Amino acid sequence: MRSPDYDGIYRCHAQLGWMNLGYTEHERLFEDTNNVEVYMRNLATRLHQAAGLGAEHVAVDVGCGYGNQDIHFAELSPGVQIHAVNISPLQIEVAKKNLDAQPEAIQQSIQYYVGDAVNLPFDEGFADRVLSLESAFHYVTREAFFAEAFRVLKPGGRLTIADVVVGVPQSQEFMWWRRRGWPLVWWIGERCQFDRKSDQFPAENQYDLDAYVGKLQATGFVNVEAEDISDRIVLYPNERWANLAGWKAMVPRPWIPKSSQLGYIIHLLSSLKSRYVMVTAEKPA
Numbered sequence: 001m002r003s004p005d006y007d008g009i010y011r012c013h014a015q016l017g018w019m020n021l022g023y024t025e026h027e028r029l030f031e032d033t034n035n036v037e038v039y040m041r042n043l044a045t046r047l048h049q050a051a052g053l054g055a056e057h058v059a060v061d062v063g064c065g066y067g068n069q070d071i072h073f074a075e076l077s078p079g080v081q082i083h084a085v086n087i088s089p090l091q092i093e094v095a096k097k098n099l100d101a102q103p104e105a106i107q108q109s110i111q112y113y114v115g116d117a118v119n120l121p122f123d124e125g126f127a128d129r130v131l132s133l134e135s136a137f138h139y140v141t142r143e144a145f146f147a148e149a150f151r152v153l154k155p156g157g158r159l160t161i162a163d164v165v166v167g168v169p170q171s172q173e174f175m176w177w178r179r180r181g182w183p184l185v186w187w188i189g190e191r192c193q194f195d196r197k198s199d200q201f202p203a204e205n206q207y208d209l210d211a212y213v214g215k216l217q218a219t220g221f222v223n224v225e226a227e228d229i230s231d232r233i234v235l236y237p238n239e240r241w242a243n244l245a246g247w248k249a250m251v252p253r254p255w256i257p258k259s260s261q262l263g264y265i266i267h268l269l270s271s272l273k274s275r276y277v278m279v280t281a282e283k284p285a
């Protein structure tokens with residue numbers, strides 16, 4: 001089984017504490033602010049709303065990154081119990097340090113664990129809510145995570161995922177680009193460690209939204225709802241591309257090394273058909 005180096009891939013985000021792409025309800029960027037952190041917080045708020053996370057809930061947050069989102073959830077729902085899991089020991093270490101600086105009530109609300117989304121360290125029926133913010137496309141496999149979330153949820157509990165769906169298998173698309181004379185794109189992608197990045201979208205997770213919903217239903221989930229929120233997501237490097245692909249333009253992210261930004265753009269060139277979705281599903285009561 002592949003195991004991308006998530007410690008390394010996301011190290012440049014450590015200072016920020018957030019790693020999602022960002023979300024806005026505004027039609028044009030910068031009407032709100034040019035502080036990307038605000039957009040990232042917005043996306044966590046959007047997930048929190050979709051999850052209907054309440055003070056009375058026990059929640060498992062899978063792929064919690066550096067953990068700012070958990071502090072945010074705990075502020076939005078004082079008293080909630082959050083058990084946050086990430087595969088990266090480095091990210092969990094930073095999250096624990098940041099949590100130590102929080103007020104006592106927030107500290108009491110959150111526990112961090114190093115763990116894998118497909119093998120969660122919780123008993124069956126442990127949680128009212130399972131959340132995953134922009135991480136499930138990484139899991140090997142996302143389908144195995146669906147089964148884990150189902151196991152860990154109480155009957156009547158809800159799974160909420162903000163996720164990227166890649167509609168067309170990337171390798172085939174890359175062959176298409178290459179056949180049409182894009183060896184330069186390929187070469188630059190290699191130079192920018194595109195391989196490592198493409199590992200982030202395992203082939204097993206590359207299916208469209210209908211298949212996604214079908215897999216959740218096959219796992220046993222009911223009331224599965226999937227909303228395409230791509231036109232609210234802050235992603236593309238300029239407005240023209242953003243309009244073309246139906247996403248928002250990107251806010252400058254100076255903390256990402258230039259080489260990674262280039263790799264990121266090339267990565268996007270290969271996946272114009274990807275969409276950003278907010279998915280909710282319930283375990284039958």
Ligand SMILES: C[S@@+](CC[C@H](N)C(=O)[O-])C[C@H]1O[C@@H](n2cnc3c(N)ncnc32)[C@H](O)[C@@H]1O
Nearest residue numbers: 006018019020063064065087116117133135138
């Ligand atoms: C794009 S980041 C999002 C992090 C965080 N949710 C945020 O929005 O800031 C993806 C996260 O998924 C984590 N991850 C990848 N594979 C995982 C797995 N199998 N189990 C748990 N976490 C995983 C990575 O370490 C990384 O923190």
